[in-house]
Amino acid sequence: MFIHNKRLQYTVRVGETNPALASLLLEQFGGPDGELAAAMRYFTQGLAETDPGRKDMLMDIATEELSHLEVIGSIVAMLNKGVKAQLSEAAMEEAELYRSLTAGGDSHTQAVLYGGGPSLTNSSGVPWTAAYVDSRGEPTCDLRSNIAAESRAKIIYERLINITDDPGIKDALGFLMTREISHQKSFEKALYAITDNFPPGKLQGVAPFANMYVNTSQGEGDMTGPWNEGPQWDRIDDLRKVMPADGGDGVPSVKLSRAETAVEKKVMARTASDPASDPQTGVDLGAGPGAGKITGGEDMGAAKDIKHADKI
Amino acid sequence: MFIHNKRLQYTVRVGETNPALASLLLEQFGGPDGELAAAMRYFTQGLAETDPGRKDMLMDIATEELSHLEVIGSIVAMLNKGVKAQLSEAAMEEAELYRSLTAGGDSHTQAVLYGGGPSLTNSSGVPWTAAYVDSRGEPTCDLRSNIAAESRAKIIYERLINITDDPGIKDALGFLMTREISHQKSFEKALYAITDNFPPGKLQGVAPFANMYVNTSQGEGDMTGPWNEGPQWDRIDDLRKVMPADGGDGVPSVKLSRAETAVEKKVMARTASDPASDPQTGVDLGAGPGAGKITGGEDMGAAKDIKHADKI
Amino acid sequence: MFIHNKRLQYTVRVGETNPALASLLLEQFGGPDGELAAAMRYFTQGLAETDPGRKDMLMDIATEELSHLEVIGSIVAMLNKGVKAQLSEAAMEEAELYRSLTAGGDSHTQAVLYGGGPSLTNSSGVPWTAAYVDSRGEPTCDLRSNIAAESRAKIIYERLINITDDPGIKDALGFLMTREISHQKSFEKALYAITDNFPPGKLQGVAPFANMYVNTSQGEGDMTGPWNEGPQWDRIDDLRKVMPADGGDGVPSVKLSRAETAVEKKVMARTASDPASDPQTGVDLGAGPGAGKITGGEDMGAAKDIKHADKI
Amino acid sequence: MFIHNKRLQYTVRVGETNPALASLLLEQFGGPDGELAAAMRYFTQGLAETDPGRKDMLMDIATEELSHLEVIGSIVAMLNKGVKAQLSEAAMEEAELYRSLTAGGDSHTQAVLYGGGPSLTNSSGVPWTAAYVDSRGEPTCDLRSNIAAESRAKIIYERLINITDDPGIKDALGFLMTREISHQKSFEKALYAITDNFPPGKLQGVAPFANMYVNTSQGEGDMTGPWNEGPQWDRIDDLRKVMPADGGDGVPSVKLSRAETAVEKKVMARTASDPASDPQTGVDLGAGPGAGKITGGEDMGAAKDIKHADKI
Amino acid sequence: MFIHNKRLQYTVRVGETNPALASLLLEQFGGPDGELAAAMRYFTQGLAETDPGRKDMLMDIATEELSHLEVIGSIVAMLNKGVKAQLSEAAMEEAELYRSLTAGGDSHTQAVLYGGGPSLTNSSGVPWTAAYVDSRGEPTCDLRSNIAAESRAKIIYERLINITDDPGIKDALGFLMTREISHQKSFEKALYAITDNFPPGKLQGVAPFANMYVNTSQGEGDMTGPWNEGPQWDRIDDLRKVMPADGGDGVPSVKLSRAETAVEKKVMARTASDPASDPQTGVDLGAGPGAGKITGGEDMGAAKDIKHADKI
């Protein structure tokens, strides 16, 4: 059960209102790496977790992330306090209000639609979606996902710190950023407290394919490094060797029943294309009087000629 | 530039058609951990990457994931080959076709809407969204996200292997699963080939908060482990110490201009609630003749009485 | 700041595992009227609220909804406990596992993708989206939205109770349903504790249009009732009176600058359609040898003839 | 069946083109509280409604909302008329066109993607989704949802009026806003014309829980009001009384079969975490030569030191 | 199987960095008509296609679109190269960085969330969704969808060319635009190489309805043209003739079982509205002391009076 105390986990002191900055900070309220995503990632894992230590840790951190959601949401609410009241009470001339709403970011939507309250969107106004939550119900995956998620959240906070000069906000963002570092450390400890965590899950891989590195991107700039070279790797540079990687013909096949085969023939006959035809097409009808138009460009010069002079 | 060879990276041999199984396999075609998500994750990172080794690796693996997308999509196409033709040609009585479409999974939508072609949806028919792609433009984050993504993809393949008894499909899924293991290894090597990769990004954390573990979930079942105990941790059990964690009062504040303050007062006056009132409400109007109804449950017994006998 | 206690707000006792039922109950975990939507609706309102009484109430109820999210999520986790372990450990023959996953609902995705953990989706697997949260930052709207949301949540719980015969689950659902009734009552009180709450917001309506009822749907079945008849209403049956409702010509217009007018003429000339033409079209090219085909149906009988006999 | 007359329900007279304003007005065309959402909410309810009076009312208002969609869309089309032609005909130097597209709001996408036509997006460019439509097929819910939706639509129109100084647009917005007030009145009448409309639906609540108010958010600022105090309420301040609210232990449980229990043990053993371990982790590997780095912040001062001077 | 060569299909030469322009160009990277949508449209069709010629063509063009995705993504990466590094290294004062991020478009999200890498979003930051891919598994549909998609992609490129004055970018965009023209031509040829491609699919239409044009929008401005007049058309101006178009009563009906009828009566009785009632409503309670308020506007003048003078 959750309980709430009206004090924030970190005191929020905002120097002056600024709805455009508020709209950027939404990234950590309703964005993909924001605090709701974090809280829900750990909470959904915690509910299904049966290992008592991990379950406790997941609920601890999920709960703290909800408190962080409250801190970042409170900053947004403070930054929007002016515009919220001004728009609500029509406190300025229309043109002045209009200008104040279109000063930057997506703060216009924050004001018109959300009335200056913190919205669960990212900084472009995209609503939060549970598609951001990648809990999979297997700890050797989920802990890695959590480690990655904390590292992403850390970097977004770092970027927001880099563009904020209000010392009170910067201070609170520094706290929040640091907590992500701390949480990453906890998840790392929990991952490696599972003795055998690689490969994730239970099934081992198929031996011939586990050390194979397929050099599919070739040409000038081909590089080697520990990720494709050394005793752990069998690098394939001649791609014909993996066309296919098994001993087959590389062609997909399925055994159809007799009835299925009969119907398949009917559909193929009905929709057959005639490769020997040279049909007149809608393009031919539509290209206008100039025959050259059929080619879509015959009377054009090189690409560099697409310039203003050709236009009205 | 991309080039395509008509041979698959792994030969697909499907024993018989099965649209319901096809709809489950879509998880790795258009699902969050599927091959399109993988390809696009590495491709978007590769385009912006400037380190030559990592860029090469990202393009190698992105390209291979596209080939995997082709393998899994080909399996789906083979499994759907029967229903595709039967529905297209109306080859069965209506009721029989109807039954074949509603045999399980979300295969009904695969047939009616997508005509038996592989659709970029997950196994519930949810369209793929770029919200699945968590590239952030910072290698110390992105490589961790890639490691996590590969571990998730591995586990989904493992689950699909566990529910498939067609040996040809199982074989191909085993190949695809193993390649995820291999890619995870490459991304791990690339992460640790960056000498100083923790904390991710450039900013260090704020010292007092980096080792703090906040025990926010308490009660029976509270546990310790390497994630919250030991020399690296300062665990907070008395939560009053972090209400707030700084030396402040835990209350959010913002400095308003004089004009903003004046308008704020107006909006507060207009929307003030009267805590001393006892207003009649819509519920009072709507609760019907029985006064007890206002309470919404006065004449009910315990919850266990919500049983069939009370109904028509 | 949020704190968590490991005890649930209501004890969850599940009689036996049932993943298909679990997938239906997700409606109240990650569905549009589920507990996350409720918690986030009130939490976002509470953060921006300045009236102290309403702010306290919103945080109280938001926090309780998080506890309800935990209760419903715990039911789902219990119902999925069997399939989660069986799939993870491959504890059954493939075909048996496959059948158990496709027994009903969207439980297949719950198992394959989410590993049996509670997912933030509705019962069709659609991920939760903040588009469900309709907080608008004006209490005379938001409280009405909250009243409506509670009434929707109540009815979904009622439906779930009607399809569940596990007494422990039914009991917990009865508790959760009743709490929605209680919350609706609180929000009603809070709405009417604002002395002047209609029309919502600050602006009054434009007098001639506020009592007008436009009878736009006519024909057999036209009805009257208190919503369109009586002293508060001026019903318009002759729709010509509101074409337009003002004294104008009902045609949209905009004053263009001279330059805009000139360009407008160019675009109109370029894209003009010739109403006097009778062009050959792609359809004419594609309709095949039978001239009747151009009409798309000349050789067909009445609709009832679209029957199986016409097909292969 | 629907019929259309080319006259608008309200004459649209726009003073001059302004694509940035157009992009804000989209909130009522393709936004969550816009006219399409309104029309579809009532239309879907009307189709399934069996009460003849309500059905008639729902179709009346749904149809009128379509006419409002036409009015607001026509305003947007007029405001965009200049940019639509200029971009289509390349009527200005590139840099000038570029500047005109990035003058504010999300008008850039309106021009580049939608070609100046009204798009079914909100003011941030988010496509309209049926997730906005909360029809639930129970009139005692749906009418409350409709009342709330009308109040939200009213407030968005009010905000748009407050930022618009074009008198013709303001005039039309005033009409549209007033109609929302009128529709709210109709839905209120229809709700209370159902004699017994609370609790919504058929099931009564469970008596002990219907009057309970749980004071989950405590600390300085705790308030009372008619929503939690008085004869209708039993307020719980000592939260231990609802941990849990029933007489149980607050712990979730499920009865597993013998086979399920056996598998559960296997998965727990495989993924057990060792709470007594102190594993080396990826963070330890990645923190670089400085041991202090493991803590993620040892060499940092207070948060206020995250300032520009520390950077390049 | 896919192979990658590090050379682009077209050389990208960007004159200077410009993140706001980059954010507009995203329309063709992750927008609905962008290169990923194109590649996935043809790729999903190609996998399920059985006609060998069409299959080859679809894979050819799908692969080329991936190469175009790489070209447009590389332009975006080049344009963002400055902001990516500056934000990453905090190379400017906070306020300066903040201003550079909010200079136009949705480039703020590109920098803060995506770190300057190309994101799979449109120019408003909306994530790419497979809802853009309209492959239906029937070539007489899919080829028409492909023709339309190419025409849309062409026009978006044209608009981007019209707003770009960097000659290197304009040159590359001209190449990409021209390739869409070329692809449209291929798809037209493939459509008309199917001898009988209209109506699409197998079923013919129902004769009486195939030539009918229903003039549902009437009033001043009613027009004729080849789309509704001439030997192929039977235009219905008197709409009573199609209310309904069949010989029935235009009323929906269903045969209910006896049990269904009985339950239907119960639900109708429970939720019946009383058309003869005149209930007091929540609006009456909430409209404040002024009786006129019930009407929502009695004391207002004409709409034009909604002006600034009425406000604070």
Add this chain to the structure above:
Amino acid sequence: MFIHNKRLQYTVRVGETNPALASLLLEQFGGPDGELAAAMRYFTQGLAETDPGRKDMLMDIATEELSHLEVIGSIVAMLNKGVKAQLSEAAMEEAELYRSLTAGGDSHTQAVLYGGGPSLTNSSGVPWTAAYVDSRGEPTCDLRSNIAAESRAKIIYERLINITDDPGIKDALGFLMTREISHQKSFEKALYAITDNFPPGKLQGVAPFANMYVNTSQGEGDMTGPWNEGPQWDRIDDLRKVMPADGGDGVPSVKLSRAETAVEKKVMARTASDPASDPQTGVDLGAGPGAGKITGGEDMGAAKDIKHADKI
């Protein structure tokens, strides 16, 4: 302005209730090719259209599609009439109701969430999104998109006819399908009534690239046809000729300012990977005691060995 008549455009006569069939028919109510998508596609085009003939046609067809939305929605409502009442009144034992809801398709969500009313979702429960609407504000594109959309709608109706044996529903679906054929014909006429409609838009292509066909997919199965061979085509089989297609080096470049270059160097140094390193990684830590585990598969046999025998 829209007007509604209570008679349907086509009489709906449903033989018996069937919620699973209803859930499939939703494809044409709230699916991507359904009637709402059609209505909104033409309506948004019509509002911005300035050519009087096309504008009239677009409004005619948009209005008719709304009437079709009403027809298909009425069929769904009739099919759901039984389950709607039964669930609402709890008219059956819980287990019986539960079974009736999980009989096929996604009808469970239709009942539990939408209460048996027609929902704006597709047959998998995915909410309708305006991402389906591809209006672009240029008639030479939009008319092609409309032609394609009508062909897709026709084929979905054909498939639904093929799986429905209720003669009344089949009859209505036949009407709706035929109207799509008719609308396609109108849009074709309107496209070709624009004299010069290819290439779409105003800009011509760049000559050297308009006739080029790039044979990017090679290997066994390479084909020729009118889409890549003949006088209109210049086919490129040697792909080195288009690496790149211009005369450049195929490498993306951007001119950075001196300051940008300096920062770029810093970020490259900070995040440099060391290709000569052989770092220990998280995988090495996590692979457990068996050294072979590092390779992720050493002790595995061929893929075919992933079989049940290896599991518990």
